[in-house]
Amino acid sequence: MPLKPSDAILSAKGVSKRFKGLRALNDVSLEVQRSSITALIGPNGAGKTTLFNILSGFIRPDHGSVTFEGLSLDRLPPHRRARIGLVRTFQIPRVFGRLTVLENMLLADPNQPGERFFGCFYLRGAMRRREREERDEAMELLSLLNIDRLANDYAGTLSGGQRKLVELGRVLMIRPTMIMLDEPMAGVNPALGLRLLERVEYLRRERGLTFLFVEHDMEVVMRVSDRVVVLDEGTLIADGSARAIRTNERVIDAYLGRSKNSAAVVRR
Amino acid sequence: MADFSLFVLATAGIYTIFSLGLLVQFGIAGLPNFGNGAFMAVSGYAMAIGIVKLGLPMIIAAPLAMVAAVLFGLLLAIPTIRLRSDYLAIATVAAGEIVRYLALNLEGLTGGAAGTVNLLGPGQAADYNFEWLRLQNWMQDGISHLFHVRAKPDLAFCCIIWPVALILLAIVDAMVRSPWGRVLRAIREDQEAATALGKDVFRCKLQAFSLGAALAGLAGLFLAWQVSTFTPDDFKPTITFYAFVIVILGGKTNVWAVPIGSLLFTIIFSGTRFLGFWPLSLFSSGDKAFLRLILVGLALVVLVIFRPQGIFGNPREDAVET
Numbered sequence: 001m002p003l004k005p006s007d008a009i010l011s012a013k014g015v016s017k018r019f020k021g022l023r024a025l026n027d028v029s030l031e032v033q034r035s036s037i038t039a040l041i042g043p044n045g046a047g048k049t050t051l052f053n054i055l056s057g058f059i060r061p062d063h064g065s066v067t068f069e070g071l072s073l074d075r076l077p078p079h080r081r082a083r084i085g086l087v088r089t090f091q092i093p094r095v096f097g098r099l100t101v102l103e104n105m106l107l108a109d110p111n112q113p114g115e116r117f118f119g120c121f122y123l124r125g126a127m128r129r130r131e132r133e134e135r136d137e138a139m140e141l142l143s144l145l146n147i148d149r150l151a152n153d154y155a156g157t158l159s160g161g162q163r164k165l166v167e168l169g170r171v172l173m174i175r176p177t178m179i180m181l182d183e184p185m186a187g188v189n190p191a192l193g194l195r196l197l198e199r200v201e202y203l204r205r206e207r208g209l210t211f212l213f214v215e216h217d218m219e220v221v222m223r224v225s226d227r228v229v230v231l232d233e234g235t236l237i238a239d240g241s242a243r244a245i246r247t248n249e250r251v252i253d254a255y256l257g258r259s260k261n262s263a264a265v266v267r268r
Numbered sequence: 269m270a271d272f273s274l275f276v277l278a279t280a281g282i283y284t285i286f287s288l289g290l291l292v293q294f295g296i297a298g299l300p301n302f303g304n305g306a307f308m309a310v311s312g313y314a315m316a317i318g319i320v321k322l323g324l325p326m327i328i329a330a331p332l333a334m335v336a337a338v339l340f341g342l343l344l345a346i347p348t349i350r351l352r353s354d355y356l357a358i359a360t361v362a363a364g365e366i367v368r369y370l371a372l373n374l375e376g377l378t379g380g381a382a383g384t385v386n387l388l389g390p391g392q393a394a395d396y397n398f399e400w401l402r403l404q405n406w407m408q409d410g411i412s413h414l415f416h417v418r419a420k421p422d423l424a425f426c427c428i429i430w431p432v433a434l435i436l437l438a439i440v441d442a443m444v445r446s447p448w449g450r451v452l453r454a455i456r457e458d459q460e461a462a463t464a465l466g467k468d469v470f471r472c473k474l475q476a477f478s479l480g481a482a483l484a485g486l487a488g489l490f491l492a493w494q495v496s497t498f499t500p501d502d503f504k505p506t507i508t509f510y511a512f513v514i515v516i517l518g519g520k521t522n523v524w525a526v527p528i529g530s531l532l533f534t535i536i537f538s539g540t541r542f543l544g545f546w547p548l549s550l551f552s553s554g555d556k557a558f559l560r561l562i563l564v565g566l567a568l569v570v571l572v573i574f575r576p577q578g579i580f581g582n583p584r585e586d587a588v589e590t
Contacts, residue, residue, distance in 0.1 A: 056464065058460070058463075058464075077463075078463045078464065079463045079464075079465075079466050079467055079468050079469065080466075082463075082464060082465060082466035083466045087464065087465075087466075088464055089464075090461070090464070094458050094460065094461035094464075095458075095461070096453070096454045096457040096458060096461065096462075097457055097588045098453065098456075098457055098585050098588050099450065099453055099454060099457065103450055104454075106447070106450070107447075107450055107451065107454050107462075107465060107467075108465045108466075109447075110466055112447045114446045114447035114448060115446075115447045115448050115450075115451050115467075116448065117448065117475045118443070118448075119446070119447070119448060120442055120443055120445075120446030120447070120448060121439075121442070127446065127447065131447070154584065154585065154588045156588030157588060170465065171465070174465065174466060
């Protein structure tokens, strides 16, 4: 679908990052359009996760700047970025093991007055009301992700795929405007993965959420993304529609090596 | 025997308040504070100095002393609390020892190694405790009249400290169960993930640390009141280790296990006088003082092996791999 170039929800300009001489990112600029699903792909070590960490504020870039909803993020610590609606998940899911699944979900509530110091005393009524409402919301999300029966289990007892789902549910509890997913499909069984993708498309369609996701499964990338951004050795080498990327020689070279067989995989 | 039980009960009250602070910091928020004894010292000394040197009434000096403990906590926490927990542990041990050595060496301020009795310099016994003893005597007389018994000072002390301790336990329990406590537990599990969910990890840690500092400060006041004079060596790092034993003994996250852990610990620790039977009768009383440390250590080792979640801990929670 055609998107107005002016309607970028997130934009990064000239982002560079070195780790002790290793150039992780080199002058990367990209824009993510509002309500789009953008895939970030590239071979291992291309700098995808570094870019995620910079966008979410977990590491500072050496150069370059990031804006979100027209607001400069450069001085905004990571928790504040989540608060303004830019959230992320991790490649290896990070659940709070000794909290139940439901607690993991409720924790993400951005607006629980009971989280203030001594708030459970002087904001008791508001705290309880909010907790009730959020519990319903959380249970609804959990049943949608098909893990509602695990609500009262400690998250640390869950399988890797289940943890991915908890992570996704958790970021949805923040009511974000943009979600960055680091390999959301890795380790999730295909049937469930399909539901996950459907949910992503639904959230984009119905609520106008924006997604930026790292994924290695090309079939998934081609299926859901409006746009694909390709990183290789810290440099952005291609940026375009899934169709255009599929036939981009530079991408085929960099991403899959020069072998004709692997090129065929992409074209398939 | 009855006197001894009351002494144990009174001491357990102090340990309860002290360990409750550590439970918030370590058990809930995952902040291993090995300098907790220093917070007792800061507040005990602040009160004694306030009363003796500045002539403040106890009712003002005591809360100010707790404020001093919290301020010291913030001073220590602001630069160190971002550290990984093992480094934080080292930093807090060091801070605790710095406080003790300062108290030993700043003789003009603290009375030095001789303790608070030396606060006004040699030849003039300083006393910060007269107002407390007035309160405690009033309590003692009240109990004696009411129940037609001859109440001992330790009983009066218990009748003051335990209601305070129980109220604090209830307050902390409510906080730990609230969304505030949930955020702290999440930070304990994975602070980066908590950050990614929009939680201000630094601020929450400071809050937990300050609450623990305030509780340790209050415990320091009761310790000072119980003994009437104290020296820097009353706040050796071992006192913090005892609190760790108590918290681990009870089950790291269970608020109501703290008083029970404190009682058990104090009984084991103070109960060496009952170890007069053979073969323990072969030891001199001085050796028995070390024996009790060995006993406490042994109890802890056995507990950690056979019941790692503590006496009242949740085995389900402990089985979780993270």
